[in-house]
Amino acid sequence: MPGYLRPETAQGQFLNFAKLLEFNQQSMPFASASIGKSFRNEISPRAGLLRVREFLMAEIEHYVDPEGGKKHPRFVEVKDLEMSLLDRNVQLSGSTKTTKMTIGQAVETGLVDNETLGYFLGRIQLFLLKLGIDLNKLRFRQHMANEMAHYAADCWDAELQTSYGWIECVGCADRSAYDLTVHKNKTGAPLVVRATRAEPLRIEEYQIDLEKKKFGPRFKKDAKAVESAIDALSQELREKLSLDLEKDGKIEIEVAGVGSGKVELEKDLITIEKRTRVDNVREYTPNVIEPSFGIGRIMYSMIEHVYWSREGDEARGVLSFPPSIAPTKVLLVPLSTNPAFKPLTQRLTSKLRRLGVSNRVDDSSASIGKRYARNDELGTPFGITVDFQSVKDNTFTLRDRDSTKQVRASEDEILAALKSLTDGDETWADVAKRLPEFTGQEVE
Numbered sequence: 415m416p417g418y419l420r421p422e423t424a425q426g427q428f429l430n431f432a433k434l435l436e437f438n439q440q441s442m443p444f445a446s447a448s449i450g451k452s453f454r455n456e457i458s459p460r461a462g463l464l465r466v467r468e469f470l471m472a473e474i475e476h477y478v479d480p481e482g483g484k485k486h487p488r489f490v491e492v493k494d495l496e497m498s499l500l501d502r503n504v505q506l507s508g509s510t511k512t513t514k515m516t517i518g519q520a521v522e523t524g525l526v527d528n529e530t531l532g533y534f535l536g537r538i539q540l541f542l543l544k545l546g547i548d549l550n551k552l553r554f555r556q557h558m559a560n561e562m563a564h565y566a567a568d569c570w571d572a573e574l575q576t577s578y579g580w581i582e583c584v585g586c587a588d589r590s591a592y593d594l595t596v597h598k599n600k601t602g603a604p605l606v607v608r609a610t611r612a613e614p615l616r617i618e619e620y621q622i623d624l625e626k627k628k629f630g631p632r633f634k635k636d637a638k639a640v641e642s643a644i645d646a647l648s649q650e651l652r653e654k655l656s657l658d659l660e661k662d663g664k665i666e667i668e669v670a671g672v673g674s675g676k677v678e679l680e681k682d683l684i685t686i687e688k689r690t691r692v693d694n695v696r697e698y699t700p701n702v703i704e705p706s707f708g709i710g711r712i713m714y715s716m717i718e719h720v721y722w723s724r725e726g727d728e729a730r731g732v733l734s735f736p737p738s739i740a741p742t743k744v745l746l747v748p749l750s751t752n753p754a755f756k757p758l759t760q761r762l763t764s765k766l767r768r769l770g771v772s773n774r775v776d777d778s779s780a781s782i783g784k785r786y787a788r789n790d791e792l793g794t795p796f797g798i799t800v801d802f803q804s805v806k807d808n809t810f811t812l813r814d815r816d817s818t819k820q821v822r823a824s825e826d827e828i829l830a831a832l833k834s835l836t837d838g839d840e841t842w843a844d845v846a847k848r849l850p851e852f853t854g855q856e857v858e
């Protein structure tokens with residue numbers, strides 16, 4: 415039996431659409447998201463994590479009503495965000511020159527198809543910047559008409575510049591109603607939204623009534639086929655037939671497989687009348703806007719973007735992971751192996767753990783400067799030094815990886831500062847403003 419590996423996580427979400435809509439109390443718009451392994455039959459996997467056959471993918475499927483221009487209620491939050499855009503016309507002219515404009519302008523001028531797509535492009539930029547991506551090495555490239563999936567309304571890739579060139583890391587497509595329609599057609603399960611109309615719709619139409627008591631005995635085993643053929647009659651045909659019935663007292667319709675293929679119906683069997691139907695419910699297939707993140711590619715590019723060397727010393731590398739994503743947030747460095755420091759580092763470790771701030775102790779005998787240097791290379795954003803003054807008065811120095819600046823304060827103040835730094839409530843500049851600078855100890 416052949417096995418199949420999914421090329422994206424999206425289909426699992428579409429299959430569950432009806433359930434997801436129910437969980438969301440039938441209210442639109444809404445989104446689902448999933449993360450998991452995807453597989454591609456890449457002919458030549460290469461460039462480390464950039465082109466592999468098995469990779470981690472994270473996808474959001476945002477379901478939106480196609481009527482009303484695909485607006486997004488939170489678009490105002492991102493509309494002033496400036497982005498580097500490389501549209502398809504520029505690419506067609508053979509150039510890769512990006513244009514800087516706000517996503518608000520891009521949607522207003524129609525360059526980006528709609529607000530919901532624009533909203534996600536803005537959020538993708540904010541997300542990448544939060545990870546430490548360099549804004550100057552980020553561009554959004556629009557798919558060319560021949561490159562875009564046939565069903566897509568518009569598609570943009572977030573590309574990151576790396577030593578391998580510009581790499582597509584996040585794709586963001588308006589997949590229209592394609593996926594849900596295909597699933598519905600294959601399975602017969604209706605993947606639609608039923609929405610109450612604000613204004614009931616009045617529809618003028620030709621309706622048909624059958625005299626069931628006579629109809630059954632007249633057509634016997636063919637009754638069902640004849641009835642289906644009547645149901646399928648178009649409005650235009652119904653209009654014509656109503657006139658025929660009026661004029662001739664009978665009509666003739668085509669019913670494949672019954673008698674000669676034509677069936678006569680007299681006035682006592684059928685009535686065709688123009689009536690008004692009031693429709694309170696609108697049924698539609700949602701459109702899907704899909705940001706699709708390749709985690710490996712983002713991770714790799716981010717690591718390239720945050721890596722640098724200290725001025726004048728190539729060998730002293732620094733990984734400037736933002737505190738929110740650094741695996742270890744704080745390094746605890748006792749000045750020496752003196753046993754007096756042990757209870758203090760132990761206490762700090764357990765307090766930090768309780769605060770949810772991941773930390774490590776480096777009590778090796780290497781010099782304090784060396785211990786800091788190797789943790790700069792691992793991307794640990796902060797360091798606490800435990801020295802003889804700490805033993806005396808319970809104050810500590812807190813060091814910032816990127817600037818190598820230090821402040822000194824009481825244990826409680828240092829712990830509170832670390833908590834707000836790692837939660838993203840404060841930056842180092844904020845902390846350095848309110849806590850006294852420390853220049854005493856030579857650690858570099």
Ligand SMILES: Nc1ncnc2c1ncn2[C@@H]1O[C@H](COP(=O)(O)OP(=O)(O)OP(=O)(O)O)[C@@H](O)[C@H]1O
Pocket residue numbers: 454456463464465466467469471582583584585706707708709710711712
């Ligand atoms: N072979 C792969 N290895 C690692 N990540 C991948 C690979 N293929 C795709 N991705 C990631 O999945 C995301 C969404 O997939 P999508 O189908 O849009 O990519 P794609 O257009 O096939 O990529 P490419 O044109 O580079 O082959 C991409 O933005 C990328 O980050």
